[in-house]
Every structure is written in C-alpha cells, then in structure tokens.
Amino acid sequence: MAKDYHTYTLFDFITDERFKSWVLEPTDELNYFWQSWINSHPEKAEEVARAREFLLSINFQKQENNQEKKAAIYARVMESSKKLSTNPSSSRSQTSLTGFTRLKIAASVVILLSFSLLLLNRSGEKNQPEKSEVKVYKIKKTRRGEKLTLMLPDGSKVKLNSESTLKYPTSFGGQREVSMEGEVFFEVERDTLKPFIVKTGQVSTEVLGTSFNINYSPEDSIVEVAVASGKVSVTSKSVNESFYLLPREVLTCETSKFSKKYFDEDLLLGWKDGILAFENANINEITRRLSTWYDVDFDIRGPAKTQRKFSGKFKNRTLRDVLDGISYSSNFEFSIHQDKVVIELE
Amino acid sequence: MKNQSNSIPFVEKEDEENNCEAKENEKLFYSRRHYSLKDKPDKAIWRAFQQKHEGAFSFIYDQYFETLYNYGCQVTRDTAIVEDLLQDFFVGLRLSRQKTSEVSCIKAYLLKSFRRKVIRHLKKKKILFLDKGFSEGNFTISFHHDMQFMNTQFQQEQQKYIEQMLNKLTRREREAIYYFYFENLDYKSISQVMELSSAKSSRNLIYKALASLKKNKHMFPEWLQYSVMLWI
Numbered sequence: 001m002a003k004d005y006h007t008y009t010l011f012d013f014i015t016d017e018r019f020k021s022w023v024l025e026p027t028d029e030l031n032y033f034w035q036s037w038i039n040s041h042p043e044k045a046e047e048v049a050r051a052r053e054f055l056l057s058i059n060f061q062k063q064e065n066n067q068e069k070k071a072a073i074y075a076r077v078m079e080s081s082k083k084l085s086t087n088p089s090s091s092r093s094q095t096s097l098t099g100f101t102r103l104k105i106a107a108s109v110v111i112l113l114s115f116s117l118l119l120l121n122r123s124g125e126k127n128q129p130e131k132s133e134v135k136v137y138k139i140k141k142t143r144r145g146e147k148l149t150l151m152l153p154d155g156s157k158v159k160l161n162s163e164s165t166l167k168y169p170t171s172f173g174g175q176r177e178v179s180m181e182g183e184v185f186f187e188v189e190r191d192t193l194k195p196f197i198v199k200t201g202q203v204s205t206e207v208l209g210t211s212f213n214i215n216y217s218p219e220d221s222i223v224e225v226a227v228a229s230g231k232v233s234v235t236s237k238s239v240n241e242s243f244y245l246l247p248r249e250v251l252t253c254e255t256s257k258f259s260k261k262y263f264d265e266d267l268l269l270g271w272k273d274g275i276l277a278f279e280n281a282n283i284n285e286i287t288r289r290l291s292t293w294y295d296v297d298f299d300i301r302g303p304a305k306t307q308r309k310f311s312g313k314f315k316n317r318t319l320r321d322v323l324d325g326i327s328y329s330s331n332f333e334f335s336i337h338q339d340k341v342v343i344e345l346e
Numbered sequence: 347m348k349n350q351s352n353s354i355p356f357v358e359k360e361d362e363e364n365n366c367e368a369k370e371n372e373k374l375f376y377s378r379r380h381y382s383l384k385d386k387p388d389k390a391i392w393r394a395f396q397q398k399h400e401g402a403f404s405f406i407y408d409q410y411f412e413t414l415y416n417y418g419c420q421v422t423r424d425t426a427i428v429e430d431l432l433q434d435f436f437v438g439l440r441l442s443r444q445k446t447s448e449v450s451c452i453k454a455y456l457l458k459s460f461r462r463k464v465i466r467h468l469k470k471k472k473i474l475f476l477d478k479g480f481s482e483g484n485f486t487i488s489f490h491h492d493m494q495f496m497n498t499q500f501q502q503e504q505q506k507y508i509e510q511m512l513n514k515l516t517r518r519e520r521e522a523i524y525y526f527y528f529e530n531l532d533y534k535s536i537s538q539v540m541e542l543s544s545a546k547s548s549r550n551l552i553y554k555a556l557a558s559l560k561k562n563k564h565m566f567p568e569w570l571q572y573s574v575m576l577w578i
Contacts, residue, residue: 015552017532024530057505058512058527059488063412063419070411073429077407077436084441318384338401 006041013051023055136170142182145295147272152178156196157187159272162292181218185272187211188230202237203253212245213269226250226268266313274316278326280309286326287343294319302332302345392449407436410453413529414460420485420524421464431467435460454535457525461539485520487512511559519555526552 003016013019022030038048140160142148148160153171160166164182172194179199188196190209198205200216203223210230216223225234225245232245239256250263267277276293278286287298296319308330314322323334323341333344383391383405394402414435418428439459449455489509513520518540525531525539526548536548 011556015549015556020527021530021532024527055527057489057508058523059490060416060420060524060528061486061488063416063425066412066415069415069429073411073433073436074404074407076433077440080433080437081440084437320384 005037006044008044008047010047010051010054013048014054019051020055023052135173137167138170139165139167141165143295144292152176154191154194154196155189159185161185161271162295180214181216183213183215183271185211185213185228185269202255204235204237206233206235207231213272221255223253224250225253226263228265228269270313270315275313276315276317276322277313279311281311282309283307283330283332283343283345286310286330290319290322290341297340298343299340300343300345302343304345307331307345388452389448389450392446392452392455396443396446398443403440406452406456410456413453414456417457417460417524418464420521422468427467428464431460431464435463451535451538453529454531454538457529457531458539458541484517485524487520487523508559515555515558519551519558522548522551523555 005019008016018030019034021027022034038045140148140150142160142162142164144162146162149157150160151157152168154176156176158166161183164180164184166178166180166184168178174194176188176191176194176196177199178197181200184198186196186198186207188207188209188211192208196207196209198214200214200223201218201221203216203225205212205214205225207230210232211228212230212232213226213228214223215226225232227245227247227249229247233242234245234251234253235242236253236256236258239258241258243251243258243260245251245260248262248265249260250268251258251260264277264279266275267279270277276289278289281289283300287300290296291298310326310330312325312329314325317325319341320336323336327334331346333346335342335344383394383402391402391405395406411432414432415428418431419425422428487509489505489512512523515523521540522536525536526533531539533545533549533552536551537543537545540548542548542551
C-alpha cells in the first residue's frame with residue numbers, strides 16, 4: 001500500500017480512490033491513515049486542503065423526502081410478490097404495475113367508488129334524522145416499537161410513545177377534551193377561552209397552554225403527569241382534590257396516594273427525542289422497556305441472583321449498541337436472533 | 347454516497363390524515379432483523395437474501411433504495427417512471443434471487459442491473475438517446491461547497507465557470523463522475539456498472555474528464571485562467 005503520496009499533485013489526489021474515499025466517506029481506518037500522513041507531511045497540507053475542497057464541491061441533484069415513496073413502493077413490491085407466490089401461473093406482465101396498467105386500475109376503482117357513492121346518497125336522503133350534535137372521535141394507537149407524532153384540531157401537537165392510545169374529537173367544542181392510555185407528550189396551544197383536558201381514568205389534567213408528559217397505566221391504576229413548561233392542574237375524582245404542577249415537577253397518582261417530585265428531563269421526557277434512559281434499573285425493567293422500544297421479545301436465562309443495577313442514557317442507538325453498553329457493566333451475555341434476544345445472566 | 351443515513355432504532359409511524367409538520371425519520375420496514383446485518387460483508391448479506399431471508403431483503407431495500415432512486419432521477423425527470431421501474435425491479439430481483447451468482451459489492455450490482463433496466467425502458471420509449479455526444483439535463487453537476495464562505499465575487503465566478511465546464515463534459519464522463527464522486531464507487535465497480543472492459547477504462551474516463559477542464563481553460567476569461575491552473 002506504500003504509494004508515493006508525497007509526490008502527488010492535486011490532480012493525483014482527486015483521482016486517487018483511497019484519498020477520495022477518505023474525503024467522501026471517512027472511516028476510522030481512513031481517518032487514522034490520512035491524519036497521520038498529513039501530520040508527517042505538513043508541506044502537503046495546503047494541496048490536500050485544495051483537493052478536499054474540490055471533491056466536496058462536486059454535487060449532483062439529490063432527491064429529498066423520499067420516505068413516503070420508499071414505503072409505498074415497498075408495500076407494493078411485497079404485495080406483488082405475495083400475489084406471484086400464491087399464483088405462480090400468472091405471468092409477470094400481468095402483475096407488474098408499470099405506469100399505464102396502474103392508471104387503468106386506478107380509473108376503474110374511482111368509477112366504482114363514485115357509483116357506489118351515488119347509490120348511498122340516493123338511499124340516505126329519505127331516512128335522514130334531525131341534525132344532532134354528534135361528536136366524531138378519532139382513535140390513534142401505536143404498537144411496540146412505534147412512536148407517532150400528530151396534530152390536534154386546535155393546532156396542539158402530541159407525540160405517542162409505543163403501545164399507547166389517544167382518543168380525540170375531530171373538532172373541539174367549548175372545551176378541548178381528549179383521553180389516553182400509555183404515554184403521550186403534549187404541546188398544547190394556548191387558548192384562554194378553551195381549557196385543554198386530558199382524561200386518564202379517575203384523573204384529569206387541565207391546562208391552558210403548556211407542554212407536559214402523561215404516563216397512564218390502566219392495569220396498575222397509576223397516572224404520572226410531568227410538566228415541561230407552563231402550568232397544569234391535576235384533579236382526581238377519587239379524592240376530589242386538585243394539584244398544581246410547575247415545570248420540572250412530576251405528580252404520581254396511585255389510586256388515592258399522591259406524590260410530587262422533581263424529575264430528570266432525559267429520564268422522563270427523553271423518549272420523545274429518541275433518548276432511552278435508565279436509572280438503577282434491574283434486568284427485568286431493562287428488558288421490559290427494550291421490548292416496548294424495539295419491538296423484541298426477551299428470553300432471560302441463568303441464575304436469578306441479585307443483578308447489578310444499571311444507569312445510563314442512549315440516544316437514537318440500535319438495539320445492539322444499547323445491549324453492548326448495558327451488558328458491559330451489568331455482566332451478562334446476549335445474542336440477537338431472528339425472533340428474540342437471549343440474555344445469559346452470569 | 348456522501349452521507350449514508352444512520353439507521354434509527356425505533357419506528358416513527360406517519361399519520362396519513364394528519365399534516366403535522368414534525369415529520370421525523372420513518373422506516374416502516376426497519377425491523378429488529380436488521381441489527382445483525384449492519385456489519386456483515388456484502389457477500390454474506392446477498393447470500394442470506396438468496397436463501398430467502400426476508401430481513402436481508404428489507405435491509406438491502408432500505409440501504410440502496412435512495413441510491414437507485416437518485417440514479418433514476420439523473421437520467422429522467424419523470425419520477426413516476428422511476429418509481430414504476432424501481433417497483434418492477436425489486437419484484438424481479440426477488441423472483442430471480444436464487445438464480446444470481448455471488449455478489450461481492452451489492453451497490454455496484456444493483457446499480458448495474460437497474461441501470462440496464464432504465465436504459466432499456468427509456469430507449470424503448472425513445473426518451474433516451476445514447477449517442478457518444480453529450481446530452482444536457484442528465485447527470486447535471488453543480489459545483490459549490492456548502493461549507494465555503496462565499497465572500498469574494500472572484501470565488502463565485504470561478505465556481506460558476508468550473509460548473510459550466512463540467513457540464514460541457516460528455517454524458518458518459520459525467521456519469522462516471524457521478525459514480526466516482528457522488529456514489530463513492532471505486533474504478534473497478536464503476537467499470538462493472540457502466541459495463542466497461544476493466545478498471546483502467548473507468549479510470550481513463552475520469553482522467554479524460556478532468557483533463558479536459560485543464561485543456562479548456564483557455565475558454566475561461568484570462569483573469570480566471572491562472573487560478574484554474576491551480577485547481578488541476
């Protein structure tokens with residue numbers, strides 16, 4: 001690999017595969033090599049800088065925001081593949097939806113739809129009851145491994161953590177009332193005329209305009225309200241009492257037991273920014289949370305003696321990275337398989 | 347590719363009826379089966395794909411969709427055609443997966459196969475004319491450095507001229523530059539993709555392209571010629 005890099009001109013650098021790779025897609029190995037080479041050849045520093053600048057200036061048009069298309073095409077590919085595998089006799093030209101074929105199908109679907117709409121309209125007209133104030137609700141659910149961000153009819157923004165549900169009306173009336181299960185972070189638009197109320201079982205949380213996190217587990221009957229900004233009032237029907245919460249305060253309601261404390265932002269709210277944080281967590285808590293976060297199942301094997309507790313934070317890391325980090329200080333081995341993760345306690 | 351996106355561990359679902367501005371990264375098909383594939387060599391991933399490992403397919407799709415999509419959009423402005431071709435391509439890939447031989451560089455293999463498909467399609471529709479000359483609008487190069495401080499007009503003029511010169515290169519030369527400087531392929535892979543005889547052929551193509559910049563410097567205004575010489 002010993003090349004005469006010190007004799008290189010700018011042209012030589014920009015046409016050299018190894019140099020170019022370092023500039024465009026640096027790896028640890030390439031960085032190490034070139035940094036040390038530059039350090040031992042300071043007279044070449046300027047030429048290298050020019051070459052870098054040249055390489056980084058060459059741009060082509062790059063398509064942005066492809067996620068929707070990417071997902072849609074994936075879905076169609078899998079659908080086509082399924083059709084072909086269950087019906088091997090059908091020729092490819094029939095199922096491959098290239099351009100024109102797709103248009104034809106879309107057209108027939110549209111015609112079918114409008115026809116049935118016509119029919120519906122005709123029959124409905126006669127039996128139309130008196131117009132009443134019927135509220136139409138929307139229910140959004142997330143599964144294990146999913147998070148969802150959406151906007152409510154008043155412009156407030158909510159983010160659902162995994163395995164959570166939010167129910168809200170398509171339009172708010174005199175009050176803005178929603179209900180939820182699981183964990184949701186709210187950023188409520190200020191409206192002094194319309195209070196925003198979140199119902200979680202016996203507990204309801206009222207705000208005028210603020211950002212806060214609610215964690216409600218119906219099975220355990222525990223509601224946790226944490227305030228990021230603004231002010232919140234929490235009322236419990238079971239004890240007919242109200243509590244006020246300020247930023248950085250969290251209220252935990254356990255049937256008739258209430259406790260207020262200060263909270264660590266990353267620990268409680270980090271999830272909405274992709275931060276997975278643990279504090280003195282044992283292996284059961286760790287696997288339970290990872291299960292929900294990554295949508296994986298765990299199989300824990302080994303002696304059930306007292307395990308070390310783990311504290312740490314991970315931001316947007318893969319499951320493997322997180323397990324690497326935790327297993328290092330907590331003494332267990334893990335292996336990731338197609339359908340589950342096996343933990344071997346030591 | 348200059349910035350390979352980092353895989354995100356959880357999945358951000360997108361709400362179809364909702365026009366929430368906070369659109370975060372969405373990888374609906376990114377499943378836990380991916381984790382073990384990230385560090386594996388291409389040969390192993392392709393072998394897994396051949397053996398009908400679904401995680402391998404979604405990994406390949408996830409990693410290289412943008413590469414193929416960007417390529418398609420260099421060649422035609424009609425994104426609908428590119429999307430249809432991509433869909434067809436991946437369906438076909440799955441159908442014939444057991445028939446393919448060993449693949450040591452998945453990116454180059456996919457680009458080569460997709461390129462063939464795109465060219466065949468566009469030729470059939472008489473959209474693409476692959477003559478030796480240059481055709482505008484394909485593989486258009488823009489020459490600018492985001493990080494640079496564009497303080498002097500001199501620098502801006504210089505960049506503009508270099509850009510003009512680069513776009514006067516033949517289509518083939520610009521295509522080679524695309525693979526070399528944008529997709530970061532090596533000479534051997536470029537030859538594979540463009541179906542040239544050897545790694546030397548693609549190296550010559552790049553050399554010729556850049557040398558013509560030097561050759562054409564007389565087309566630059568005199569005050570610019572000196573600095574252009576500094577480039578190459």
